[in-house]
Amino acid sequence: MSGKTVQPHRSSLGMDANVAVLVVYLTGVVLAFIPGIRYIAWLAPLGFFFVEKQSIFVRFHAMQAFMLSAVGIVFGLVAGIITVVGVTSVAAVSPVGGRGALGILEVLGMVVAIILLVFALIAMVKGYRYKKYKIPFVGGWAEKLASSAVK
Numbered sequence: 001m002s003g004k005t006v007q008p009h010r011s012s013l014g015m016d017a018n019v020a021v022l023v024v025y026l027t028g029v030v031l032a033f034i035p036g037i038r039y040i041a042w043l044a045p046l047g048f049f050f051v052e053k054q055s056i057f058v059r060f061h062a063m064q065a066f067m068l069s070a071v072g073i074v075f076g077l078v079a080g081i082i083t084v085v086g087v088t089s090v091a092a093v094s095p096v097g098g099r100g101a102l103g104i105l106e107v108l109g110m111v112v113a114i115i116l117l118v119f120a121l122i123a124m125v126k127g128y129r130y131k132k133y134k135i136p137f138v139g140g141w142a143e144k145l146a147s148s149a150v151k
Contacts, residue, residue, distance in 0.1 A: 003132030012054040021061040021127035024048045028065045029120050032072060042069035049146075056146055061127045064135055064142035065120065071138065072116050079105045 011020040024045050031041035045065035052058045083105050119135045126133035134140060 003134055006057045006130045006132060008130055009055060011058045012052055017055045017058050018128045018130050020058045022124055024062045024065050025120050025124035028069050032069060039073060042066055045069060060142055060146035063146050064123060064138055067138035067142055068116055068120055068135060075112050079109050
């Protein structure tokens with residue numbers, strides 16, 4: 001999973017590329033934990049992706065952070081829809097209500113959030129060390145998108 005080491009360089013954002021990568025992941029992670037803002041937290045890494053003009057390394061990590069945020073949002077929306085549908089249908093039939101299904105989805109949601117956070121932290125640390133770390137499932141796509149856009 002650990003990719004090649006990139007030579008230290010400056011980003012077009014006016015900072016070292018490793019610091020830009022650190023900021024990309026930190027903003028995505030921090031904003032994802034703020035209620036109300038968590039659903040638009042993906043805008044931060046996407047903004048870095050579009051603003052960065054020189055460093056494919058920074059663009060790669062920005063796209064990867066965006067995709068990681070998108071996975072979290074999609075999972076949260078799907079779990080929310082299942083919860084609403086499941087709880088209302090079980091509550092209509094059972095006098096006790098559908099709290100059991102909600103509890104399972106809440107635990108599953110926390111597990112997924114922890115897994116996504118761990119991947120973001122690993123990528124953040126490796127990126128700060130100028131290493132290209134591909135997160136499973138999204139890293140390949142992020143690499144293709146980041147390298148195709150920079151000439």
